[in-house]
Amino acid sequence: MARVLLGVSGGIAAYKALETARLAVKAGHAVRVIQTDASVRFVGTASFQAITGAPVLLSELEPDPARGAYPGEAVPDRAPISHLALVERADVYLIAPASANTLAKLAHGLADNLLTTAALAAECPVVVAPAMNGRMYEHPATQANLRLLADRDVMVIPPGEGDLASHGEHGVGRMPEPSELLAACEAVLESGASPRPLSGLRVLVTAGGTREPIDSVRYIGNRSSGRMGVALAREAARRGADVTLIAANVALATPPVVRVIEVRSAAELGDACEREFPGCDVLLMAAAVADFRPAAPVAHKLKKDVGPVPTIELEPTDDVLSALAAARRPGQVLVGFAAEHGEDALEHARAKRRRKGLDAVVVNDISRSDIGFDVSENEVTVVTAAGERRVPRTSKSRVAATVLDVVQGLRAAGAQRADSKEAADGAVGATAGRGTRV
Ligand SMILES: Cc1cc2nc3c(=O)[nH]c(=O)nc-3n(C[C@H](O)[C@H](O)[C@H](O)COP(=O)(O)O)c2cc1C
Structure with a gap:
């Protein structure tokens, strides 16, 4: 249908x-x-x-x-x-x-x-x-x-x-x-093969950029608009997946079938991910999550003319993706995103994939102003253990389609590995069974 x-x-x-x-x-x-x-x-x-x-x-x-x-x-x-x-x-x-x-x-x-x-x-x-x-x-x-x-x-x-x-x-x-x-x-x-190749799959996407409060009105944020994450959510839904989008300060329209959970800070995003991750089959972590936050945010607005100029002390946020990767169950596919500067971007992405135990990392070079943050186009490389796939500058919806093609490939390869392991286990079991009988 x-x-x-x-x-x-x-x-x-x-x-x-x-x-x-x-x-x-x-x-x-x-x-x-x-x-x-x-x-x-x-x-x-x-x-x-x-x-x-x-x-x-x-x-x-x-x-x-x-x-x-x-x-x-x-x-x-x-x-x-x-x-x-x-x-x-x-x-x-x-x-x-x-x-x-x-x-x-x-x-x-x-x-x-x-x-x-x-x-x-x-x-x-x-x-x-x-x-x-x-x-x-x-x-x-x-x-x-x-x-x-x-x-x-x-x-x-x-x-x-x-x-x-x-x-x-x-x-x-x-x-x-x-x-x-x-x-x-x-x-x-x-x-075009099955029009809904991800039918029955639960895909969790994070999008946007977190904001870490300094006081009741100010925050430390980043330039991520959420376009890439929304494009991923839309493409996954178009392919038939059941999609949940954890949206950090995203002001864009989201597809009507996508369930949206709105969050503001890295801690809220971490909590939402912790709740949703066990029930998903694929995680696409496209949100730009703060690495640091003010250590002591104040509940009121800091006044300009009262006392000395404040100094903001920062503390590291929790590494949400690493924690999720450590808690993954077999069969889940995890994709991270890396915004890196210049020549070493690819090397950093390879290291990030290995360090965090991810299936794929999508890396883009943020030293360029025409792609990446808050624009409709991107140019990325998708790094997996099996190799790398470069996507020349194109719309974020086309990038999303490639990322989901890679996810489908990873899932197919995972299913194949599971089949051959089962066959091997079956062969061992059969041998053991024969041995016992003798
Ligand atoms: C009786 C009648 C039959 C028409 N049949 C056609 C037709 O078969 N194909 C066509 O291109 N235009 C036909 N037209 C002209 C279109 O209806 C007209 O160009 C209209 O502006 C098309 O608007 P639309 O493309 O927004 O639907 C017909 C007009 C009338 C009055």
Whole structure:
């Protein structure tokens, strides 16, 4: 079963989108629908709502009554902050019919309605099914737009040839039948292996930067915004994991399905980790946790003009990650993050992985201002015992995808090791058994 987001734009073939939705629901998929205003003139929202069992969205400005949930899922307690919750969690985004107008917007990155805005934010495969009058389809503008989309890995399901809606016209532009659209989506989903490879897994992510109080209003903090951790939480949820995010002073929108625990200081983060860690399968420790804190924070505000300028004495905080690593149970995967300066960054990360007993360390060079803290891009190296994987400068969501690919690899390798150990133990047991009998 997959989450299918269906975008419907304005054209005669919108009636076929109803049947596409019906077939997808019948095949066991959870379907949500976004319509353009023009499409509602062809097929009303009530029909899609009845077929999918979920509200249809038209505009990014209207709240989603289902709060980003797909049919069959619990509606979250809180409404998602983002109007993009549906596309963030989709396994495939099918836009059918895709009008000439919508195709042009998609090709040029316009985002003037929810359908096109969602397409810009889509990280899942996007499939478009153009449907229009033959002359519109063959116009160089439409053809150039389709080439642009195909170059960007959007899957275009070419229209068929035959009688067109305009009276007496015959030509290219007919949208393929709903069963073909569904088959194309399912092929896309299958080619990407399982759309939800982390289904059933509990992933604990920490994000943001801790703040250590000096007095009742001041603190020692760091520049971490939480973007990397939120990207990891989003990607893990998209892959089907049950995700808990321990967020230290994060002011970003979080995916609606992710359970969020808000913390402020390193001690609060440590407590939350201690509670949540035993129940998780994977820990992604992306938060920037203070190494030192004021030894004697005061409960009131220190006054500027009373007495001498205060001196702040620091004491070390507890090493949360090392403590968790020491308490790990077999099968848990632990990933640390290291923000290091300059040339020795990689060597430090290797040492950190060994010293703390981690499965992987994701290291980035914080001597550069264009990547890392409080920006949307990063460039990292993922260090494991088996080797190193460099991710050249890219969006934090792509970095998150690579980190989770590595986690999946580590889990697969762990399962293989456990299988061979079991086989070896079985062989020893069998030998011992035979020995006893003799
Ligand atoms: C009766 C009728 C049929 C239409 N059929 C199509 C069509 O099949 N394909 C298309 O690209 N545009 C078609 N249009 C034009 C679109 O509805 C129009 O370009 C609209 O702006 C599309 O908006 P949207 O892309 O936001 O849905 C049709 C218009 C009318 C009035």
